[in-house]
Amino acid sequence: MGKLEGKVAIVTGATSGMGRATAVLFAREGAKVMVCGRNEERAKEVVDEITKEGNTAEYILVDASKPEDGKLIVDKTVKDLGEPDILINNAGMLSMSPLMDLSLEEWEKVNNVNVTSALVLTQLCVPYMKKKGKGVIVNIASVASFAAHHGFAAYISSKHGFAGLSKSMAWELGPEVRVNAIAPGLVHTAMVDSIGGLDVLQGMIDGCPVKRAGVPEDIANVALFLASDDSSFIDGQVIKVDGGFEC
Numbered sequence: 001m002g003k004l005e006g007k008v009a010i011v012t013g014a015t016s017g018m019g020r021a022t023a024v025l026f027a028r029e030g031a032k033v034m035v036c037g038r039n040e041e042r043a044k045e046v047v048d049e050i051t052k053e054g055n056t057a058e059y060i061l062v063d064a065s066k067p068e069d070g071k072l073i074v075d076k077t078v079k080d081l082g083e084p085d086i087l088i089n090n091a092g093m094l095s096m097s098p099l100m101d102l103s104l105e106e107w108e109k110v111n112n113v114n115v116t117s118a119l120v121l122t123q124l125c126v127p128y129m130k131k132k133g134k135g136v137i138v139n140i141a142s143v144a145s146f147a148a149h150h151g152f153a154a155y156i157s158s159k160h161g162f163a164g165l166s167k168s169m170a171w172e173l174g175p176e177v178r179v180n181a182i183a184p185g186l187v188h189t190a191m192v193d194s195i196g197g198l199d200v201l202q203g204m205i206d207g208c209p210v211k212r213a214g215v216p217e218d219i220a221n222v223a224l225f226l227a228s229d230d231s232s233f234i235d236g237q238v239i240k241v242d243g244g245f246e247c
């Protein structure tokens with residue numbers, strides 16, 4: 001029997017990278033998965049991969065820069081798969097504008113996608129979880145939740161905020177709902193390729209004792225642990241999964 005047998009899971013940003021790996025793994029472990037993202041071709045691909053393995057998934061296209069559209073995700077999940085037990089707030093976007101050039105429009109978009117959409121989905125899912133007496137939320141933060149670097153002000157601020165929001169969620173939603181965050185280090189995904197790939201980030205690899213970048217499955221495995229009863233005494237944590245980056 002899978003670790004998530006009978007559960008209903010919503011995974012945002014499930015059309016690519018860590019979210020995709022998490023959706024596929026959760027379905028293998030028995031969860032029915034709502035795959036969320038904007039790209040229909042990739043959403044279909046993920047659902048096909050899951051259903052070909054004999055597991056259950058549906059997809060919905062929603063833009064997280066409009067957090068109020070989170071209601072569409074939860075409504076479709078309840079209708080097609082059942083009331084949610086697990087929410088993985090993974091959708092995220094980078095922003096590399098220098099601080100002095102950062103427009104309020106970009107600031108707001110980054111925060112909507114990286115933080116506010118997770119808040120709204122949480123507010124919508126928790127009543128179902130409380131009614132069941134149990135639920136789990138895993139937020140995908142970042143090593144950028146702990147430290148700042150030149151040139152990523154909006155992203156870094158959003159991820160610092162997301163770590164704080166995750167701890168607040170744990171305090172306010174327990175004991176029925178457990179909330180933890182994962183703080184990935186460098187993980188080879190489309191997001192990393194969008195800024196030049198692993199070659200330009202060799203310094204981050206050199207800064208890890210494991211001397212490699214992560215792969216999406218490294219994060220999915222920890223998300224599974226945090227979503228399952230194996231972690232039932234872990235709450236309100238922001239767990240670095242970063243190969244020991246600058247440890």
Ligand SMILES: NC(=O)c1ccc[n+]([C@@H]2O[C@H](COP(=O)([O-])OP(=O)(O)OC[C@H]3O[C@@H](n4cnc5c(N)ncnc54)[C@H](OP(=O)(O)O)[C@@H]3O)[C@@H](O)[C@H]2O)c1
Nearest residue numbers: 013015016017018037038039063064092142187189190191
């Ligand atoms: N890769 C890293 O090194 C790293 C390190 C630390 C933290 N993270 C965090 O990990 C999470 C996953 O990133 P990843 O590396 O797996 O990146 P990825 O492969 O680029 O995937 C990003 C996912 O987020 C979705 N997304 C982006 N903007 C969206 C929007 N406006 N509305 C709805 N969905 C949106 C994308 O879906 P569509 O393309 O279908 O819209 C995609 O499924 C992000 O929160 C990121 O900040 C990544």
